Amino acid sequence: MQATADLRHAVQLEDLGYEVAGRVILSGLTLRSSARRIGVVGRNGSGKSTLARLLAGLLAPSRGTLRVEGIDVQADRKAALATVGILFQNPEHQIIFPRVQEEIAFGLRQQGRSKSEAAAEALRVLALFDKAGWKDAPIQSLSQGQKHLVCMMAVLAMRPQLLILDEPFAGLDIPTKMQLGRHLDRCAIRLLHISHDPGDLRGYDEVHWLDRGRLVASGAADLVLPRFTAEMIRQGGLDDLSQLSD
Numbered sequence: 001m002q003a004t005a006d007l008r009h010a011v012q013l014e015d016l017g018y019e020v021a022g023r024v025i026l027s028g029l030t031l032r033s034s035a036r037r038i039g040v041v042g043r044n045g046s047g048k049s050t051l052a053r054l055l056a057g058l059l060a061p062s063r064g065t066l067r068v069e070g071i072d073v074q075a076d077r078k079a080a081l082a083t084v085g086i087l088f089q090n091p092e093h094q095i096i097f098p099r100v101q102e103e104i105a106f107g108l109r110q111q112g113r114s115k116s117e118a119a120a121e122a123l124r125v126l127a128l129f130d131k132a133g134w135k136d137a138p139i140q141s142l143s144q145g146q147k148h149l150v151c152m153m154a155v156l157a158m159r160p161q162l163l164i165l166d167e168p169f170a171g172l173d174i175p176t177k178m179q180l181g182r183h184l185d186r187c188a189i190r191l192l193h194i195s196h197d198p199g200d201l202r203g204y205d206e207v208h209w210l211d212r213g214r215l216v217a218s219g220a221a222d223l224v225l226p227r228f229t230a231e232m233i234r235q236g237g238l239d240d241l242s243q244l245s246d
């Protein structure tokens with residue numbers, strides 16, 4: 001047991017817990033994985049976004065430990081910025097600048113690159129995605145899918161080792177979802193994709209099922225996802241919306 005815990009995994013949670021205002025949001029999460037495509041599935045409110053924020057070092061655990069690519073992301077913010085990227089569901093929560101190139105350059109400036117280096121690298125990434133023409137485009141003029149792509153380019157420009165996707169495709173139409181998915185498939189970095197929709201995680205190397213702040217099952221996607229779907233259909237037949245305290 002001890003020997004396993006000492007091995008370096010890409011994502012390593014040991015008895016991780018998170019509480020806010022006396023309420024337990026996550027508890028007893030132990031997960032060790034070096035898979036390239038890791039999925040986390042769970043209902044709304046199961047704690048997925050809280051886990052995403054912990055993994056990105058944006059929240060401090062209340063219990064246990066958490067390492068990403070060997071780094072204590074909460075304690076070492078500089079290393080975390082170089083290692084973990086995160087894409088949120090709503091691009092409006094991520095975008096700060098009015099124009100595309102400066103938005104992409106911002107993360108690179110945060111990583112300590114000079115202004116000219118960051119601008120040049122932002123252009124390089126735009127060209128890589130065949131979007132050099134977007135450089136001076138006002139972000140507000142872009143469609144929702146295009147805004148998602150800007151966020152994706154901005155985070156990939158920072159060359160994270162792990163990219164956390166917190167339901168970034170929820171609410172997008174099927175073609176946009178497929179197009180963004182293809183961009184992701186092309187990049188060689190490790191993905192930790194969080195979703196309530198099992199369809200998003202089909203074919204993933206590993207899926208971890210989160211329910212009310214606890215991991216209830218882990219394994220290959222074709223084992224865990226059908227069980228999850230069956231349970232969601234079962235719960236859909238109940239009326240848990242009427243309970244206020246859950």
Ligand SMILES: Nc1ncnc2c1ncn2[C@@H]1O[C@H](COP(=O)(O)OP(=O)(O)O)[C@@H](O)[C@H]1O
Nearest residue numbers: 020021025042043044045046047048049050051
């Ligand atoms: N800062 C907070 N204060 C109070 N409750 C919170 C806070 N953050 C999350 N929660 C609660 O924790 C639960 C899990 O939230 P979240 O991680 O957003 O779940 P998910 O992303 O799976 O929908 C929800 O019931 C939510 O209301």
Ligand SMILES: [Mg+2]
Nearest residue numbers: 048049050167
């Ligand atoms: Mg969420």
